[in-house]
Amino acid sequence: MFDFYPPAIFFDGTPFEINRLMVIRFIAVALIVVLFWIGTRRMRMIPGRGQSLLEMAVGFVQSNIADGALGKVDGKRFMPILASMFFMVLAMNLTGIVPGLNLAGTSVIGVPLVLALVAYVAFIYAGIKKQGGNFFKASLFPAGVPWYLYIVVTPIEFLSTFILRPVTLALRLLMNMVAGHMLLVLCFSATHFFLFTAGGFFGLFGIGTLAFGFIFTIFEILVAVLQAYVFTFLTAVYIQLALVEEH
Template identity: 60%
Template sequence: MQLVAPGLVRTDEGGFHGPTLDDFFPPAIFFEGTPFEMNRIMIIRMVMVALLLLMFWLGTRKMRVIPGRWQGVFEFALDFVRKNAIEDQLGVKDGRRFQPLLMTVFFLVFVFNITGIIPGMNIAVSSVVGFPIVMAVVAYVSFIYAGIKKHPGKFLKNSLFPAGVPWPMYLLVTPVEFLSTFVMRPITLALRLLMNMLVGHMILVLLWAATNFFILEAGGIFPALGAATFAGGFAFTLFELFVSGLQAYVFTLLTSLYIQLALADEH
């Protein structure tokens, strides 16, 4: 058995083995059998959180009126998220209230997504279900908190019993509103992030493992196929970089939208 890289598939005795879900459940490295058990994915998460904190510290410790190169890049990223994913939905006033939360959501999802294309990590640590669920719960609590704080005593009632609907229709409308607002929103948020990153990892692993097999293991004309899978792997790596940012943006945008709907005057 030959290990291509952590998270990549292996070839064994001249055969080719495609990617499996085992990559998402690596063995424990530290504290096995305890509540603090840590595997490779958990270690990568901790490393990325530390790098994210370091990045924010370096980007804000010496702010200047005329930004330097690093500060300019940092401000561009912050302004893009603030204007497009936050203030376009919530406006300036409410956007500032929820900006710390939503900025944290965006950058945390992004750095957890981007690990799928970082050599040595080779897996998006957001592609294991626990993290998408936690982020969906954060979004869920946020929009319910926003709605109850803005419309105490009315948010839940108006969400489940929209005004202007004939009373007999509530037998149909209320269950639909409950499912769409309080059940499907967090579920779809979690599944969208999970499945995009999981499928991306599987395709990326398949392409690079096929490249390894065709060039190093197979003979005959197969190395020519390895060149094709190498090109495909390189192109899909760039695509995964785009998807990592896109999914972080979409998650933040939808969270902002749900908060905006909870703050709307009709509640």
């Protein structure tokens, strides 16, 4: 668990403290910027290999998340924030399986919480932009419910719509990354123990734990991609719910 709270490297004891986890996050963001810069610096009608890969990745977000949840018109409006969110979550998730980094940038609450707040602000903005002040009324007082049931329904709607959505977004991403890191640590720590400490017959167990470590590494890659997709898709769904007249 100490991996999630590394000691400070720079600016110890200040609000700008930088530790190993922050460096990993900087690396992930820098990698995204460099890849997009390389892929878009020489845009051509007949794309090269780098431009094609980048267009495929962006097209995946647009067709499967933005357009899929919001439709083409609203999907185009919110595509920048959804694409940024997807690639940021994906890059920071994948740092958990990169040798030398071995820790997901989303495995501590800061980044998941900030991203959840961004999704929350986008959801509120979309609702107010579309419906004005009626957005909160439609959210808290669903149409067709007898007036006396609003005593029960309205608090539940407030809790589920305005409190639980950002909280569950952040916790879902956080806990998946924490669990994945712990699995990998257990497998490779056990491998090191069986091969280099226990020795002898116990080395056979080390081969098994090493194999499980590689299997869980592949599984962690799938989880990293899936969580980026789920987080971004749920953000798009919440925005879509804010855009409908009655929900």
